Amino acid sequence: MIVAVIPARGGSKRIKNKNIRPFAGKPLISYSLTAAQQAAIFDDIIVSTDSDDIAEVARDHGATCIIKRSPTLSDDYTGTTPVVRDAIEQYEKLSGSKVTYVCCIYATAPFLSSDALLAGYHQLTQAPAAKFAFSVTSYAFPIQRAIKIVGEGVEPVSPENMGARSQDLDECYHDAGQFYWGTKRAWLDQAGMFKAHSCPVVIPRYLVQDIDTHEDWIRAELMYRAYIKDNEND
Structure with a gap:
């Protein structure tokens, strides 16, 4: 069985009801x-939530299985891996089926595409030693030339790189926060995402935006509307 797990907690502090709040006209989780x-690859699309409201919206927009998350997995400090592990274990008990591959998909990824999900699956299954495959995107500026504020002034994080040309520095990437493919065993064993056994799926920067604050939300909607309009004009 190949399943998607979408963690969707109900207790968002900075943006109330973030996962089901209307984004460009539809609940955010619906994207x-x-x-x-x-992607047409998942046997079931699971939503793990502690909220009846999120569960109802998720069912209306295509979730095929709702996993009720316990309060111990619904606080501000619980990471993604324990939630996915719980969803796998509960799902196997409920369905009587054995899971092979799991894709954790964040509920706050309106730019996520089915093509990216399929690319992640193919990378995971075609690399013999791979345990995970997840979305990454490049930094817009060389992080080797980062500066930090010290008192009322600034100083470089890596002074030796301040005079280097951009093209002479390694391009660096960060987690794009969209999806995380993994084998069932890798999730259950907590094998670790940011290691050599994880395949990167590179997403263009214009399709990546964290949504943690109201400012993020406004920026993401503007980006999304511009992206959709541009596609409609093609």
Whole structure:
């Protein structure tokens, strides 16, 4: 069985009801659910939540299984891996089926595409030693030339790199926060995401935006509307 797991906690502090708040006219979580459906690779699309409201919206937009998350996995400090592990274990008990591959998809990824999900699956399954495959994107500026504020002034983080040309520095990437493919065993064993056994799936920067604050939300909606309009004009 190949399943998607979408963690969607109800207690968002900075943006109330973030996972089901209307984003460009539709509940935010619906974009992740739609991408998962369009990939046409998942036997079930699971939403792990502690909220009845999120569960109802998720069912209306394509979730095929709701996993009720316990309060101990619904606080501000619980990471993604324990939630995915719990969803795998509960799902196998409920369905009587054995899971092979799991894709954790964040509920706050309106730019996620089915093509990216499929690319992640193919990378994971075609690399013999791979345990995970997840979305990454490049930094817009060389991080080797980062500066930090010290008192009322600034100083470089890596003074030796301040005079280097951009093209002479290694391009660096960060987690794009969209999806995380993994084998069932890798999730259950907590094998670790940011290691050599993880394959990067590179996403263009214009399709990546964290949504943690109201400012993030406004920026993401502006980006999304511009992206959709540009595609409609092609």
